[in-house]
Amino acid sequence: MTLDLITPIVLAGGKGTRLWPMSRSQRPKQFLALTSDLSLFQMTLTRLSDPTRYRAPIIVTNSDYRFLVAEQALECGVELGGVILEPMARNTAPAIAAATLVAAKGGPTLIHVLASDHDILVDDAYRTSIDTAAAAARDGRLATFGIQPTGPATGFGYIEAGEKEASGAFAVKRFVEKPNEERAKEMLATGNFTWNSGMFLFRSDVFLSECEAYAPDVMKAAKASVDTAQSDLDFIRLDAPSFAAAPDISVDYAIFEPTKLASVVPSPIRWSDLGSWDAVWRESPQDGQGNLARGPVSLFNTRNSMVISENLHVAVNGLDDIAVVASEDAIYVGKLSDAQDVGKVVKTLMKDKGTFRLTEEHRTSYRPWGGYTSLLSGDRFQVKRLFVKPGKQLSLQKHHHRSEHWVVVRGTAEIVIGDEVKTLKENESAYIPQGSVHRLTNPGKILLELVEVQTGSYLEEDDIVRYEDSFGRV
Template structure:
């Protein structure tokens, strides 16, 4: 029997969930479902029983992705690094090529990394039926979500003979894919019993998909194949060739294949699915108090109705009084306050931030690195203070700075510090000074996280004033 390989697509930016989701820390890496895991961890755990997954992500997120999967005991079959975002068709093509390398008869099950499935038991039953259908035939199966209301934010799939008001474990031919409708059209779709929400989840033989993609968009297959064949291994990752991939057209799987192929079938799924497309969707899935208000973090609500209060601050209490139908999202360096009816306009705020040449759409105050993280807790003219956490056994790069000196004070753990040619070990409450221009390196030789305070001083304190001379993570 052909092997079944999960494919997880982790290329989204999640701008509609700003300020929690940022370009360099998008929504799939946050704990949003109430499960205690991040969305990508939930996705990987949901299909853990099938096989180690193939994960497709961009270079900026590679260490964060690998670290989060390791936290839940999952070692991917491979992590493919896209040089640039080209939409879902090229991403799935790269994964299919890797799956065919593993098993020429492989069936792949494709999932975005940032969806929520509330009813895992029903999901597994539907998944088993879809896998059986894919293994016994040449169908391109897509999961159609059984609609619960007239939704204008999703695309729809119209089927030939299935009843979209019911769960079924048999697939039906697809009549057409429909773009996001207006409310009146969405209501007619709901009443018809022939329309499903388009989930963006698929099951098919890798070879069948590549044949159909080649039939309908040969250029994607040609350029993806060239980029895959020229790919290079980089630590635990497969780095897709940048020059070859740059020539590949950008297209979604729906436009490139699914809307054109006569092999597409829809499998109904009624398992509490959500694509977490905005803050209203977060309010929908979270537990609420007697007044319909959902709270995350250190929050006190007084006479607040049908509201979402999401606090990501570690040291701040949020109080609300007399609010109704409001969304409040608090992070250490950005605060969103919006009426629930206007949360889809968060994208406008993100665009304005980018146009103003600010950084709040890119980074949180706490920035994650492959060796750990740092939090910029204070800054001013010619100085900056950071709280740095280094994972056990990890090292920062051997580096120097042209415009700043640094002073490190150990708070917890033990640090091995190289300054120039001298290497020393410092413990809690001890410190070391690194003069401007001096070569230096920080290592955690211990078994527990190392925490220290870094005080920077100088004429320029930007992150681009780092000259890496040697790096364990391939960044020098």
């Protein structure tokens, strides 16, 4: 493999909490549309769809998000070079090492590591930064991207630049952990510090050599997990026992800080990690009063605020510096300037058995075939809205403890109940007795929507026995 094109490695396994209540463990921020009609993950894939610079990207994620990754890539028309499934979180060093080993199976290649949840403007400054980093990588350097600071931010790490190199990059003098505001001001005054973006570009052979030298335990575990990985549909499942042996360590600590080959490319690009709601506000279009309003929202005499609602109509009157985020089942209200505290709120909610679910699940859950929204629940009953994508089908399954009643609201449903096959249209219904083997398919060209009423002694999602499944979940 030649070093003319770059293989992107996109890290998409994080479970963000600072953008609660929209971002939750089952659907974190990288899969949400926050600043455009595309999700952050889709925006990242679109940014990489430049055939003059990039090969098809390799995605690293966990098993819970595998179908979200595949579906969102399909929606934005980007072909993937592979999807690697981490069996558990082990921070960025093991994930990057394993993905680099996969990418380099055909020979040495340039690797661009990037997060799936950053908002970056692709312009001449961005393209120049990529080309400079690629030149440094071809010279055997491990390049990182330093973002030109806009102020003494305390939420980012910093990189101090040393001597300029032939490629246009600078040797890294040192990495600095998140400073307090006074220290950040002192560093910015020197003109030699940039924010650590968490993006890297390097030659695969150089990175793996440095990993072997400075993080041999990471390298050993990554190699073993790749060598014994299993193919699962279009996914690569890393071997769980092998990967579990890797230390939980970031690539910065493991390799970039001790190596003598680190370079930094000062990058005057528009970049945000969208790590808090105030960052979403800053990166989004605002009205003449400095407000971001999205969804069914009405603002009166309100300034410098952000109000987002997924469903409920939210009216805000006479406030300044306010953040209101209304999801399907939870509402956050606080000062926009205190948006960094959302993570603390979530940690408190996670400790309470009554509110823990609100940090993990949405009322709407997504599946490879579509998904469902929980509408109403009570003693021995539950009502859901099911939506099935055209041409998709659920697994052939049965439930031990519940019966189901389906009413078609929109589209056409093909239903198997035991040996019987039914075709239902709008306003028609079917009853699935407890213990009956059944399957639901959308044979049509439009979204199939149903109302499902479940009744029985146990209604949780784990009461399911699968016999056949199009998505390898048997």
